[in-house]
Amino acid sequence: MTLKSRRKLWLKVHLYLGLFAGAVFVLIGLTGSLLAFELPLDEWLNAELMTVPIDQENKSYLPVEAIVASGLKVLPVNGKASSLGFPRHSGLAFELWFEQPSANAEYSERHQIFINPYTAEVTGQRLLIDFKRIWRDPFKDFVLRLHYSLGLASTGMNVVGFIGLGLLFSVLTGLILWWPHPGKLKQALTIKRNASSERLNFDLHKTFGFYASFILLFLILSGVFLIFPEYGRGLVSVFSPVTEPYPIYRSVVPTGDKTPISLAEVKAITDQRFPGGEYRYIGFPGDEKDVYVVGKREIDEVNRKSPFRRLWLDQYSGKIIYERESGSRTAGDIFVEWLYPLHTGEAFGFTGQLIILIAGLMPLILYVTGVIRWLQKRKAAVKKYGVKQIEATYQFK
Helix, strand or coil: CCHHHHHHHHHHHHHHHHHHHHHHHHHHHHHHHHHCCHHHHHHHHCHHHHECCCCCCCCCCCCHHHHHHHHHHCCCCCCEEEEEECCCCCCECEEEEEEEECCCCCCEEEEEEEECCCCCCEEEEEEEECCCCHHHCCHHHHHHHHHHHCCCHHHHHHHHHHHHHHHHHHHHHHHHHHCCCCCCHHHHHCCCCCCCHHHHHHHHHHHHHHHHHHHHHHHHHHHHHHHCHHHHHHHHHCCCCCCCCCCCCCCCCCCCCCCCCCHHHHHHHHHHHCCCCEEEEEECCCCCCCEEEEEEECCCCCCCCCCCCEEEEECCCCCEEEEECHHHCCHHHHHHHHHHHHHHCHHHHHHHHHHHHHHCCHHHHHHHHHHHHHHHHHHHHHHHHCHHHHHHHCCCC
8 A cells, every 4th residue: 555545545535534523522522621620619609608707716626426427307208318518618518419219210310518617507419420320410420420421311321422433533533634744844833824724724633733732631531540441440450459438348247236336436446546637538338238438639649529538437346448549559559540630621720631621622623623724625626627626536635
């Protein structure tokens, strides 16, 4: 196959992947831009629920038992509390998560009750996730589910995952087509001044595509990993062991008194084992054999939402059944731990989030300039050869 023939082949692959998978990539990119600041956005849009005035006289939170007890008072009859989410900073409310049956018996709805940490006053509640009816979700979660599943639940996740693999080839073929001839590197890296609109559009596509390709490749690869975590972890484990993220442990059910330990005891046990750090959540036992799961983030952990450091406690004896901390991490664990914070930009704070916001706009720019370029070449082919020979003559120059 000649160089010209290979170029035509790569061009067609790039064209069709870009036209079809690229359209979905635009949606994924735009929603990803919003999700780079998902937590501040959610707090801003739902300030009356999530934010609280800071008690200047007493900045200490009330005991967790008082917080949970207040939330349980407004828990629906058919609701079941599942976990307590701790505030990220002093101006936010606690989140008492609960589940209740939905219209579809196959799954439950997930709700949140918000509780002032200084007064234990309930500031409100909301439906957070209805797995089959995305339009009922809050804006942030509506956007999140569009991002990773197109709002089509598990089927949509598979679609997004395979589209991601197609986009990987689209970016790679774009780099192949961009690759300059000897002595043309500067031209390939810049936009020609005073060029025609057709040339300007082409230069925008190739230069933006090249500069964005490195971060887009990472975002696509990390996104596919997050869609198919079992396969991703399996691949990483070939090089280094990866700790099971959600191991299942069971409590020893006593023959006598079956009263679980209090949340105050859970917190005391956790504080004794892990004195420093910040609480992210306490997961409640789901049944009489289940356990407490406590996530207490170490200050230097890169993932601020889902800490690696956790405890699994017997709900009756308070015995530590299993624990994880940074010192026990493998190279594979560290690699996996960094993927999500890098994907969202939070690993590098505001700067990283800003980079992700900008990167999320790149698919739109590339798609628009790519479609315009395709239409330009198509119009030129029709003018020169007629409709029947368009495909045979279409190529970038």
